[in-house]
Amino acid sequence: EAQVTQNPRYLITVTGKKLTVTCSQNMNHEYMSWYRQDPGLGLRQIYYSMNVEVTDKGDVPEGYKVSRKEKRNFPLILESPSPNQTSLYFCASSNTGELFFGEGSRLTVL
């Protein structure tokens, strides 16, 4: 089944404790992207990657890192999470412009 898989789906953590949200797609898509969704602010792009070893900042990259060492994986790294990074995070992939989203990761930073 074609899908985008994110883990963890839910996480409660504390300020400053490094965490990684993994994202994997099995559709051989070149393009992958991370978004966060907050009430009243819609979905905002954090980082995106047009292909392996190519990443670019989206609209809200501060406090996040990404890497794209393999085509299928695009992890989102929070080196030192802060409470303002509490949000719902979506990973997506695409080849033709249509974005396929993972189910989302709800992150709470205390």
Add this chain to the structure above:
Amino acid sequence: RKEVEQDPGPFNVPEGATVAFNCTYSNSASQSFFWYRQDCRKEPKLLMSVYSSGNEDGRFTAQLNRASQYISLLIRDSKLSDSATYLCVVNTNAGKSTFGDGTTLTVKP
């Protein structure tokens, strides 16, 4: 001013009604346009792409006006199952995608 702006909503309509959503974008380098549907904080799913010539998929019609930088979605004969948040999405060729804040539709019996 936001790069992509949608009607604020919410829209509450009776079953069978016709409802239209509008979206404007400010980046003239925008190349592709989409409408997504999102149910209750689940992941967004593609409803339809939007082409310059306009396109229709059953009860849904999407239109693009590049000169006015405007996108629309028309839903005819609304069903209860159409209740959701509708997101307008604008992409550049460089890979940047910008979402509108979404318009919430509630279809009532």
